[in-house]
Amino acid sequence: MARIVAGIGSSHVPAIGAAIDNGKTEEPYWKRVFSGFVKSQEWMRELKPDVAIIVYNDHASAFSVEMIPTFALGCAVEFPPADEGWGPRPVPVVQGHPALASHIAQSVILDEFDLTICNKMEVDHGMTVPMNLLFGKVDKDAHWPCPVVPLAVNVVMYPPPTGHRCFMLGRAIRKAVESYPEDLKVVIFGTGGLSHQISGPRAGLINSKWDKSFLDNLSKDPQKLVKIPHIDYMREAGAEGIEMVMWLVMRGALDDKADEIYRFYTVPASNTAVGHIILANRPRGAAKKAATKSKRPAVKHKRAAARVKSAVRRSKR
Ligand code: DHB
Ligand code: FE
Numbered sequence: 636m637a638r639i640v641a642g643i644g645s646s647h648v649p650a651i652g653a654a655i656d657n658g659k660t661e662e663p664y665w666k667r668v669f670s671g672f673v674k675s676q677e678w679m680r681e682l683k684p685d686v687a688i689i690v691y692n693d694h695a696s697a698f699s700v701e702m703i704p705t706f707a708l709g710c711a712v713e714f715p716p717a718d719e720g721w722g723p724r725p726v727p728v729v730q731g732h733p734a735l736a737s738h739i740a741q742s743v744i745l746d747e748f749d750l751t752i753c754n755k756m757e758v759d760h761g762m763t764v765p766m767n768l769l770f771g772k773v774d775k776d777a778h779w780p781c782p783v784v785p786l787a788v789n790v791v792m793y794p795p796p797t798g799h800r801c802f803m804l805g806r807a808i809r810k811a812v813e814s815y816p817e818d819l820k821v822v823i824f825g826t827g828g829l830s831h832q833i834s835g836p837r838a839g840l841i842n843s844k845w846d847k848s849f850l851d852n853l854s855k856d857p858q859k860l861v862k863i864p865h866i867d868y869m870r871e872a873g874a875e876g877i878e879m880v881m882w883l884v885m886r887g888a889l890d891d892k893a894d895e896i897y898r899f900y901t902v903p904a905s906n907t908a909v910g911h912i913i914l915a916n917r918p919r920g921a922a923k924k925a926a927t928k929s930k931r932p933a934v935k936h937k938r939a940a941a942r943v944k945s946a947v948r949r950s951k952r
Contacts, residue, residue: 637735637812637819638919641682642885642893643675644853644912645768647691647826647878649760650905652724655772671899671911672768678897678913679769679780685819686732688739688784688808689762690884691826694719694791696759703792704751706804708743709758709785710736717757725775726763732782735815739784742811748804750786758785765826768911788884790827790877798880799861805887812888825885827878829900830871831907840873841908846900849879850912854895857886875907890916 654665696717698704711731716723740752762785767773770780786808789795796804805823812821829846832838849872852859860883868877897913 637686637815637817637821639688639809639812639821639823639888639916640684641822641896641913641915642889643765643769643822643824644850644882644885644910644914645765645824645826646828646904646907646909646911647761647764648904648907648909649719649764651909652760652764652767655767656725660772665904667901668904668909669768671901671909675769675897675899675911675913676771682820682822684781684822686735686782686784686821687766687824688786688812688821688888689765689824689826690786690788690881691758691761691765691824692790692878692881693787694759694761697753697757697787700792703789704753704787705789705796706748707751707753707756707787708736708740709753709756709783709787710740711754711756714756714758714762714783714785716763717759719759723757724760724763726767727773727775727777727779729758729762729766729779729785730782732784735812735819735821736784738815739808739811742814743804743807746807746810748807753785753787756785756787761787761826765824769824786884788881790880793865795865795877795880797865798863798883801880801883802857802861802887805884805889808884809888823885823888825882827881828872828876829879829908829910830873830876832873833875833906835874837873839906841902842871842873842876843900843902843908845871845876846908846910849882850898850900850910853882853886853912854893854898854914857883860886886914889914892917
């Protein structure tokens with residue numbers, strides 16, 4: 636049986652990709668941003684997932700404003716990097732996992748989530764930047780460490796799906812993965828956000844209080860987040876803060892109780908508050924035991940790095 640072992644939340648700021656592609660990662664401005672992903676890359680190297688499901692949004696690269704699917708699942712063999720105006724990023728073509736993707740499409744659509752099936756699709760910074768942040772820089776002629784099932788969510792044209800719909804889609808994806816017969820270790824990414832607005836009178840808006848509370852609730856009480864209406868995201872987190880609903884697909888695909896094993900937050904990168912979190916599912920069977928134990932102590936950011944190793948061991952079991 637395939638199983639989702641962990642969920643990763645990560646911003647996808649395009650300038651982060653440009654910093655990598657143009658050799659600027661050691662500059663102090665960018666070093667601050669990349670420093671928050673060093674431990675995560677170590678964690679990912681140790682975990683060695685078989686597949687990553689990446690929930691991201693297309694920024695009018697694969698889809699134009701003429702046609703915008705609400706949820707689009709990539710079922711192709713491969714996904715080339717899109718030309719976003721200055722040529723495609725110098726990153727490898729992303730390999731797909733058509734067998735798992737088709738299985739997810741069947742399971743989720745029969746569960747009444749009407750996905751668009753994409754058998755040909757280019758992918759933009761929304762996907763390749765979080766891949767770099769978690770997998771590191773990968774030479775254009777090399778290979779990403781694992782195949783990817785992309786799930787593109789419309790957050791660029793009103794109306795995007797609700798947070799609740801996203802969360803429930805995550806649940807349906809978890810069910811789909813767990814009914815896939817091959818033993819696969821799967822991770823799921825929720826990308827985008829956190830607070831940012833890139834145009835209009837409020838351009839440059841960042842709301843750290845909102846972001847941090849979102850991360851706290853994502854970790855411990857996601858039901859609080861599923862009720863947040865679009866207007867609150869817009870008001871509190873800026874027009875592009877709506878990207879945060881994609882993190883709820885990731886959270887819905889995890890067990891109700893998941894362990895926060897890492898968190899990072901920095902302001903700004905380009906116009907955006909960069910957020911990053913790793914949540915690991917407990918090994919099956921252990922979840923029940925833990926529920927009967929007294930309350931677990933809160934995970935402190937400073938100690939997160941030290942916890943990464945033991946959490947990896949647990950998530951591998
Ligand atoms: C920025 C952030 C985004 O998420 C995006 O898609 C485009 C630009 C920014 O911070 O500049
Ligand atoms: Fe974006």
